[in-house]
Amino acid sequence: MLDILRRLVQAVTEAENLDDALNIIVTRIKATMQTGVCSIYLLDDKTGCWLLMATDGLNPSSVRIASLCKNEGLVGSVGTRGKLLNLEDAPKHPAFRFLEETGEEIFQSFLGVPVVHQRETLGIIVVQQTTRRRFSGDEEALLVTVAAQLSALIAHAKISGRLYLQTDTGENPKDIRFKGAAGISGITVGTAVVRKPPAYLKHVKDGKTDNPDHDIGEFQAALAEVKVELERIGESLSGHLQHEETVLFDTYLRMLEDHTLGGEVCQRIRSGENAPTALKHVVLDLVTRFEAMQDPYLKERGTDLKDLGRRILSKLLRYGDELLKYPDDAILVAEDVTPVMLGEMDAGSLLGIVSVKGSANSHVAILARSLGIPAVMGAVDLPLADISGVKMIVDGWRGEVVIEPSEMILKEYQYAVRDAENLASELLRISDGPATTSDGYRIHLLLNSGPFGELLERQRSWIDGVGLYRTEFAFLSRSRFPTEDEQEIEYREELATYSPMPVVMRTLDIGGDKGLPYFSIDEENPFLGWRGIRVTLDHPEIFLTQTRAMLKASVGLNNLRVLLPMISTLEELRASKLLVDRVVHELLSEGFVIKPPQVGVMIEVPSAVYMADELALEADFFSVGSNDLTQYILAIDRTNARVSDMFDSFHPAVLRALRQVCDSGRARDIPVALCGEMAGDPMASALLIGLGFDELSMSAASLAQVKRTLGEFSLPECRELATKAIQSTSGHEVIQVMADAMMIRGLSLLVPPGLRE
Ligand code: PEP
Ligand code: MG
Secondary structure (H helix, E strand, O other): OHHHHHHHHHHHHHOOOHHHHHHHHHHHHHHHHOOOEEEEEEEOOOOOOEEEEEEEOOOHHHOOOOEEOOOOHHHHHHHHHOOOEEEOOHHHOOOOOOOHHHOHHHOOEEEEEEEEEOOEEEEEEEEEEOOOOOOOHHHHHHHHHHHHHHHHHHHHHHHHOOOOOOOOOOOOOOOEEEEOEEEEOOEEEEEEEEEOOOOOHHHOOOOEOOOHHHHHHHHHHHHHHHHHHHHHHHHHHHOOOOHHHHHHHHHHHHHHHOHHHHHHHHHHHHOOEOHHHHHHHHHHHHHHHHHOOOOHHHHHHHHHHHHHHHHHHHHHOOOOOOOOOOOOOEEEEEOOOOHHHHHHOOOOOEEEEEEOOOOOOOHHHHHHHHHOOOEEEOOOOOOHHHOOOOEEEEEOOOOEEEEOOOHHHHHHHHHHHHHHHHHHHHHHOOOOOOEEOOOOOEEEEEEEEOOOOOOOHHHHHHEEEEEEEEOHHHHHOOOOOOOHHHHHHHHHHHHHHHOOOOEEEEOOOOEOOEOEOOEOOOOOOHHHOOOOHHHHHHOHHHHHHHHHHHHHHOOOOOOEEEEEOOOOOHHHHHHHHHHHHHHHHHHHHOOOOOOOOEEEEEEOOHHHHHOHHHHHHHOOEEEEOHHHHHHHHHOOOOOOHHHHHHOOOOOHHHHHHHHHHHHHHHHOOOOEEEOOHHHHOHHHHHHHHHHOOOEEEEOHHHHHHHHHHHOOOOHHHHHHHHHHHHOOOOHHHHHHHHHHHHHHOOOOOOOOOOOOO
């Protein structure tokens, strides 16, 4: 059975469109089960009826014609009850309804099973036979297994194949929606420009050279051409970008110059491979290594590399440069939109971006944000082949693309655009100075600083420092561990940028979804494995080097605070503090003028919540990582799309943990911050202050909205809301309480992208 299934799934995956996929299913099942008929009915979203979509055994001309209402017939009965039906004598069943056009009158026995995807019944697979018999347990099991295996494929094919290509009147259907991740906020309407990669590395057939010097020359010439091209694109974009973001193009250029890429290719050419073959192997090998990592940032490096490789290949193969002509209202759409593709477009006519792959963390997203262009990332079901030149709405707030929008939907979106514009202009009017509640209670807003300094000058007066500097970036952007000196330079830049404000630097937090290409951690359950402080305590040399670099970087600035990730026991805190003390003594004896830094604990594991009283006695401050704390309290893998709609930081179980941490911190008089995504969600702002947080640390993009929101609530109101929320029984209830409180105050419920999906 496994073999049958494997082959069936393979064939369906390779099918060109929905009809082909369904036909393969019915033909194979009929043959395997040796029945008279196998048919598939799918729910027609427009009519709410079960429409016959494919059959082997019934009258083929009834396909897409024969249909049954939601509760009608045996099919309707399977569909509404969501349970299989196995009948020896189907016509005798009270629900039986004869479909004349199908010619099914000769069939007696009936076995129907629902095809369910994400709790929704998409359709029904039916087998029928002329003889009167009950289908065996094995046959039931086979059909149920097939239905379960195929449901996701059918769901995908149904969307991407645009199930109902023609309406009854022969028009194209309107308002077809595709979900993605909210990339860059904003909404726009434009014409899809679908871009293909310049050349495919995978299509290169392996070949040899008998003149390696010639091939090396060709490769180097191609490399140089791409370099010139990238420099030109970087320059053309630089007028639209802040200085820091042009770093992306420098990164590309550095990748080209990096001896690992060029050196390895030349080495392979010298050993006999021709240039395209050598390039293919080196690039694809590197890409595979990057893509195998779960860390979204590193995955993006894989995408960058692939794009670079394709560009060099297209030069090697002497592909002519495509003459690019775009409409004035272009929406750039591609399997994997790259920064270079962006750079090739005229920034004036580029209205939106849609990428089938990628996430809100990708380089393209960072660039799009600086250009102020709405983007939807990870729109996995988008049928790229069909949508060139099509009108589309890009909704970067909700992470949605609407193809061929109707007048009605366009109007609706225009209202949303107006709301978003109102919000944006309100946010522009926010005054200078620190955040307070409406009754003047001072709140510390802190910055989660990233590798691309995104803080605008006017935002500086709103913050009291950096609440989270993720040092992983210094490690992720290299092909080996950074040296103490290299780290010191990066940390010093960060500390100096925000001096005299304090900067919280987190020690290396790898493991879980963050891997290093040169230090692989392969585990069955990485989130419950070797992560954060567990890794660096097992490798004190990494920890010692890093803290030495941090402390040396703080000489003369003295604004460093050290934060320990993933602490789950008191012993880990003690062991880490001993190492920090050791570094302090070492550096003092080496003559460095340093002060012992404050050492804080990230509270992101349930055991740390329950041990918060004890931890608070020995830590200088707490910072709650709500991303991980939510994941561990609710047992929802934060990277698993299948359960992502259950990831809910507003869940009362999470809020009760937060309250406990605040109470423990307060009792021992240490500051308690929150630095996960929740801190930047305006819907959570008043709630978090009410729970007792002193500091909220968020990305620059969230500061304005959080500051504005807090200014509308008094401290007693915040506390009252927190009490109400804690007593709620679900995250939904909490959101409702907060949404009501915001609406009464005329606050927008629009949220920064990536939050509260
Ligand atoms: C968190 O877990 O909330 C956090 C801030 O850390 P990271 O997202 O880097 O794991
Ligand atoms: Mg974390």
